[in-house]
Amino acid sequence: MDDAQQTGLDPRATLDHLSRGARADRLVHVRTVAAREGRTVPWPTWCAPPVTAALHGEGIQVLWEHQATVAELARAGRHVVVATGTASGKSLGYLLPVLTALCEGTEAVTGRGATALYLAPTKALGADQEARLHALAVPGIRVARLDGDTPTEERRWIREHAHYVLTNPDLVHHTLLPGHERWSAFLRALRYVVVDECHVYRGVFGAHVSAVLRRLLRVAARYGSTPTVILASATVARPEELAGALVGQEVAAVTQDASPRHESVVALWQPGETEDGRRRGTVTEAADLLTDLVDAGVQTVAFARSRVGVEHVAARAREALEARHARPTTSPVPQVAGYRGGYLPEERRALESSLRDRSVMGLAATSALELGIDIAGLDAVVIAGWPGTRASFWQQVGRAGRRGAASLAVLVAADDPLDSYLLSHPDLVFDEPVENCVLDPENPYVLGPHLAAAAAELPLTLEDERWFGPGLAGLAEQLVVGGILRSRPTGWYWARPERATDHVALRGAGQTVQIVDRSSGRVLGTVDEARALGTVHEGAVYVHQGEPYVVTELDLDGAVALVAAGDPGWTTRARSESSFAIRETLDVQPWGSATLASGRVEVTTQVTSFQRVLPDGTVIGTHPLDLPSRTLSTRAVWWTLPVEELALAGVAEQDVPGALHAAEHASIGMLPLLATCDRWDIGGVSTPSHPDTGLPTVMVYDGYPGGAGFSSRAYAEAAHWLAATRDLVRSCRCRDGCPACVQSPKCGNGNEPLDKAGAVLVLDHLLSERTVVVPTG
16 A cells, blocks of 8 residues: 555545455444535735734635634634634634734834733643744744743743743643732733633533633733633534633634535444454454554554553554564564653653654554644544544544545444444434533532632632622632631632642642652653542552553552552452432432432542453452542432332342442443543442432432533433433343443442343333323322
């Protein structure tokens, strides 16, 4: 096959190459996304001549229609969000008004009559923007990147001289806002705030970023500026709602993508079987496809769900390519690299550079968002397992497709209920709209600490309800009771000596645990404290860049896990016990004798042991652990059925635990069909008799303090959600339950007990009860 870089990829021929011979039956469905002509509009007359000259110098002579619409709205001072496809040129839409305003501002006496702030979720994305702006070299505009690595002297220069500051929400939270007096000249001139990749800001992280943006706008108003916010997003449903929740104000949405698109072939792929008849692993199948593509000169990124999956894909592909190119007469071995969160900055930078110059032809990564760089322009994408949402799926598909060339994307189905369901219902992948991004800016677990931070910046008053909503006074008084704020006639004031922002972690609760090689002292990676209990406990096997390590000590007080290099020949799997308490029922729907409810709950979980598991899945030992329990206050959806109704459904008393447990697992696996989450964002508990309900109960909860909106979405779409769950379990070809229907990769009880047939009976009966008319009066 010819080098794709020189001739352009023929996706159909490449797919035929992949599915030849024994793989022929693995290709389940193929869909061609047709090419699209672009729609252009004239250059805006208001654009500053130096900006026009710089962009024309790059060969940009006209605008796509959506770019011009964004630019005109922002120029008019309207908050706007652009939500169009990957590589559709969203950045040009905001660069035109931003750079023009900055150029016009250079004529002020200070030379800085206008400033702008660019916020990205990752440092790497900010670095990409910086490189592009420096390449444009618009005369008189000083661009600077500000992140945690920026030296103190350089920070001072940025505050006093930079026009366009590229940073992230974390630095705004920890540095700019607490020190806003030193940023007063910059804030006084602030005209635009650009929020890139805003679809990242969902759930609890989104609520944190929403609070940071509202604090920023509030402090800017203190200095007399009213900046226009421009948001850019991958395609999401109702982007104006997402952007409005982030900013707290009305936002116009631009969603019609007018950029040209070349043909893309998208395939759904079922892994084959091993010699003993078992299903091949998803990451193994993805690694083999990556190997074939790279060996054919097709630059490919393979996305895996987990860090371990990334390491496995990269290592297997490297080994296979080395074996194929072992003979002296063959060409050099194409390079394959792994890329995931937790790598150190220098490792990330080296990988990014190699990808851009195509010295790396294959890349394994956990997600496009963690990648944090503009990699649109590769030839092909392999996705190992459904990424959780249609929005994420299409974003990953869009990472392939160079200018002037078609592209290929292959989704390799995982052993997962949702993957199996989608494989047999491809219309849900290709013909349904993308999901909403869900966030709750008034989540008190998030908003409360941010109100404390806001009070430390400027005293809080009731007028600040315009930024933080009507719950401000109640939360502020709770903070007064806790000794965090002090109430005075003029408002609420920060009452403690330390920095308020040090108590708020935007990207998760709790501290970060460093993973350290005990022999060299090298930091291999990081993991948040909540995940540390289940992944780097003593005895756990940890994999870094293909090399296995065994955890010898987990010191939670010191926030460090010590590891020793070595492959013991097995992996480890943590086991845990969970219980829940219902604290407040907020919504209830009677479904005949069944009840569907949602509200506030407390979930207590303790990792109690771990298993050693051989590569073939055999458990060779279970070992107890003495780790602290964690209590999570969150939101949940739950349903109950009386014992006598379960008997009517045909579920014997001794089978109730397994039937409920299987229904719980399957419903967790299907929730990403409706909400912008994956199964690792949510959890579940089931019990044949719960003390708070007195009935058999199944619960699905948000895995974040205060909730993330996922269970609320499940409650609103319960009939659709549970019907899809029932259909998935009933149609699965396995006999007793498998990872494609009722087994869960994150079950703390080792997937015991599970009763697949009982789950179908329970869900059938539950849904039939919904049709019962409940008498009134």
